[in-house]
Amino acid sequence: MTTAQVNSYRTGPDEKGLFGIYGGRFVAETLMPLILELEQAYKDAKADPSFQAELDSFLEHYVGRPSPLYFAERLTEHLGGAKIYFKRDELNHTGAHKINNVMGQILLARRMGKKRIIAETGAGQHGVATATACARFGLECIVYMGSVDIERQKPNVFRMKLLGAEVVPALSGSRTLKDALNEALRDWVANVEDTFYCIGTVAGPHPYPEMVRDFQSVIGVETKRQMLAREGRLPDSLVAAIGGGSNAMGLFHPFLDDKDVEIIGVEAAGLGLRTKKHAASITGGKPGILHGNRTYLLMDDDGQITEGHSISAGLDYPGIGPEHSWLHDMKRVQYVAATDKEALAAFQLCCKLEGIIPALEPSHALAHVMKVAPTKPKDHLMVMNMCGRGDKDIFTVADILGVKL
Amino acid sequence: MGRIERRFAELKQKGRAALVTFVTAGDPDYETSLKIIKGLPKAGADIIEFGMPFTDPMADGPAIQAAGLRALHGGQTLKKTLKLVKEFRAGDKETPVVLMGYYNPIYVHGVEKFLGEAKAAGVDGLIVVDLPPEEDVELCLPAIAADINFIRLATPTTDDRRAPAVFRNTSGFVYYVSVLGITGTKAPDLKSVEKNVNRLRKHTKLPIVVGFGVKTATQARAIAKSADGVVVGSALVSAIEDSLAKVGKPSPKTVKAVHSLVSDIARGVRS
Numbered sequence: 106m107t108t109a110q111v112n113s114y115r116t117g118p119d120e121k122g123l124f125g126i127y128g129g130r131f132v133a134e135t136l137m138p139l140i141l142e143l144e145q146a147y148k149d150a151k152a153d154p155s156f157q158a159e160l161d162s163f164l165e166h167y168v169g170r171p172s173p174l175y176f177a178e179r180l181t182e183h184l185g186g187a188k189i190y191f192k193r194d195e196l197n198h199t200g201a202h203k204i205n206n207v208m209g210q211i212l213l214a215r216r217m218g219k220k221r222i223i224a225e226t227g228a229g230q231h232g233v234a235t236a237t238a239c240a241r242f243g244l245e246c247i248v249y250m251g252s253v254d255i256e257r258q259k260p261n262v263f264r265m266k267l268l269g270a271e272v273v274p275a276l277s278g279s280r281t282l283k284d285a286l287n288e289a290l291r292d293w294v295a296n297v298e299d300t301f302y303c304i305g306t307v308a309g310p311h312p313y314p315e316m317v318r319d320f321q322s323v324i325g326v327e328t329k330r331q332m333l334a335r336e337g338r339l340p341d342s343l344v345a346a347i348g349g350g351s352n353a354m355g356l357f358h359p360f361l362d363d364k365d366v367e368i369i370g371v372e373a374a375g376l377g378l379r380t381k382k383h384a385a386s387i388t389g390g391k392p393g394i395l396h397g398n399r400t401y402l403l404m405d406d407d408g409q410i411t412e413g414h415s416i417s418a419g420l421d422y423p424g425i426g427p428e429h430s431w432l433h434d435m436k437r438v439q440y441v442a443a444t445d446k447e448a449l450a451a452f453q454l455c456c457k458l459e460g461i462i463p464a465l466e467p468s469h470a471l472a473h474v475m476k477v478a479p480t481k482p483k484d485h486l487m488v489m490n491m492c493g494r495g496d497k498d499i500f501t502v503a504d505i506l507g508v509k510l
Numbered sequence: 511m512g513r514i515e516r517r518f519a520e521l522k523q524k525g526r527a528a529l530v531t532f533v534t535a536g537d538p539d540y541e542t543s544l545k546i547i548k549g550l551p552k553a554g555a556d557i558i559e560f561g562m563p564f565t566d567p568m569a570d571g572p573a574i575q576a577a578g579l580r581a582l583h584g585g586q587t588l589k590k591t592l593k594l595v596k597e598f599r600a601g602d603k604e605t606p607v608v609l610m611g612y613y614n615p616i617y618v619h620g621v622e623k624f625l626g627e628a629k630a631a632g633v634d635g636l637i638v639v640d641l642p643p644e645e646d647v648e649l650c651l652p653a654i655a656a657d658i659n660f661i662r663l664a665t666p667t668t669d670d671r672r673a674p675a676v677f678r679n680t681s682g683f684v685y686y687v688s689v690l691g692i693t694g695t696k697a698p699d700l701k702s703v704e705k706n707v708n709r710l711r712k713h714t715k716l717p718i719v720v721g722f723g724v725k726t727a728t729q730a731r732a733i734a735k736s737a738d739g740v741v742v743g744s745a746l747v748s749a750i751e752d753s754l755a756k757v758g759k760p761s762p763k764t765v766k767a768v769h770s771l772v773s774d775i776a777r778g779v780r781s
């Protein structure tokens with residue numbers, strides 16, 4: 106693998122959808138014409154100022170952007186090192202960053218004349234965001250969700266149903282996010298004429314990793330502007346949690362060429378990297394092919410995909426977006442991991458010190474902030490992506506803390 | 511001339527279509543699977559397709575998904591699948607064997623290593639569902655260089671504009687997927703199959719076999735009129751499932767259940 110200098114980390118993917126060796130279009134022939142059609146439609150939309158204007162308008166008035174860049178003063182005092190900012194994407198409509206991408210894809214689906222939307226979801230946040238946008242535009246919405254996740258994310262299942270979506274349990278394989286993705290792909294193969302597949306993270310076949318990244322980049326673009334306004338300079342470090350990697354890529358991408366900004370992605374270490382019960386694809390996996398792209402994956406010696414494990418349903422995915430795999434090989438982004446236990450401690454600390462109940466996903470990022478912030482000087486500016494709020498997780502947390510609701 | 515080409519030439523002389531049978535390697539266990547494939551030619555199979563089990567088969571319906579999981583739970587691996595082919599080949603030098611599956615186990619095993627071992631075991635062709643022509647450098651071109659046929663799936667969405675790219679680096683035969691969807695769910699619409707087979711013939715001289723959703727002798731006979739071959743898969747895999755003593759455990763009926771269904775469908779294709 107080459108770590109030779111590149112002029113820019115922001116030009117990928119190439120025309121084959123590759124970031125280095127990662128990405129690509131590993132899909133069944135039935136889907137290939139659709140993926141090419143989508144790629145063209147996205148190119149046209151990107152070049153059309155009226156598309157961006159429409160998206161910007163919905164992001165402002167419906168989603169509630171820009172989200173604040175908030176100085177977490179008490180946490181900063183408590184940790185006694187870096188000056189910590191939260192990018193408050195948990196304040197978006199529907200409570201997570203997922204809606205940024207969904208608004209983009211649904212507006213694109215409308216442009217393409219598609220009336221039936223399918224999506225996969227793990228924690229249920231992407232499913233809720235998709236169901237929300239579909240309700241707003243009167244589109245049919247079918248969400249695939251692993252039956253295990255349906256059980257642990259009940260409030261979101263009910264939300265989706267209230268919003269008029271059909272929630273279909275994925276009963277195959279490990280019955281979590283990866284299986285929901287398989288089911289969505291199977292649905293797409295069977296309904297190619299009228300269906301738009303709204304993928305929830307920076308994975309899948311090209312052009313999804315690029316497209317979802319572009320839609321999520323609003324996070325990093327705003328952060329840059331807000332930090333310049335607040336502090337008169339760029340942040341020193343960025344920290345974000347990684348499931349498939351969309352909130353992280355959205356924060357990171359606008360900063361990739363700012364060489365002095367240290368960038369850290371936090372994977373889910375579950376019960377620990379030395380156990381098999383984790384979801385850290387980069388830290389604990391190797392390159393392979395799944396869900397339309399080549400990327401780091403959790404698998405056994407025979408190339409069979411293994412089940413991820415994390416306290417957080419949204420991080421419980423055995424893969425990661427291909428651009429992250431490339432940024433890892435290029436050593437531009439550092440990938441670390443936080444355990445269930447560390448995330449839970451961070452979750453509780455954030456509730457007490459900042460009055461913010463974070464989702465379990467960003468609690469992983471916060472766990473890493475707790476490890477490194479104390480080692481940094483006081484003028485070190487650290488931004489953590491608070492990509493979701495924790496209402497959906499209170500049952501899981503109560504259960505672990507032994508509290509009966 | 512490879513075994514696949516030779517087989518289609520023989521069948522052309524006999525004036526009939528090929529019966530291609532699909533079962534998953536190692537389903538429900540290694541020994542039973544070996545007995546099943548050993549008896550397939552006598553039961554009427556002209557070409558044997560052997561599924562390489564994978565945890566995440568995105569183009570397969572419930573029957574083949576379950577077969578893959580049974581095989582994996584029974585300890586099946588890519589190495590054991592190659593060993594099965596080798597044992598079959600020791601007793602049958604003529605019947606073509608095609609491995610069908612997904613790319614990841616092959617990629618992880620190592621492409622060159624896999625191709626060398628497959629050739630040595632007596633594998634004649636490969637069908638890898640998640641490798642469209644856009645990814646030909648991955649496995650298709652190396653397979654051709656290793657003298658293994660790379661068989662491509664053509665689908666109802668493969669229009670006349672796309673067909674030349676789909677057929678460019680393919681050999682052996684073309685596998686026409688008769689339905690929009692996954693294996694074993696919908697039944698093919700016979701009129702549309704005939705129309706599409708005839709349309710695709712303008713783009714390729716290779717034999718065209720039709721599969722996905724063919725379950726009965728009657729369907730097989732109807733399809734054999736316009737196509738050069740018929741693939742039966744989910745129906746055989748379901749016959750295995752229905753015959754099991756309990757999940758993953760064969761019963762005395764398992765091997766026979768597959769062979770008698772194959773005989774039945776073979777009569778349809780040959781009539």
Ligand SMILES: Cc1ncc(COP(=O)(O)O)c(C=O)c1O
Nearest residue numbers: 230348349350351352419466493
């Ligand atoms: C709040 C939140 N954060 C993070 C994720 C993980 O996804 P990604 O890594 O694509 O941001 C999810 C997924 O459900 C989520 O709900």
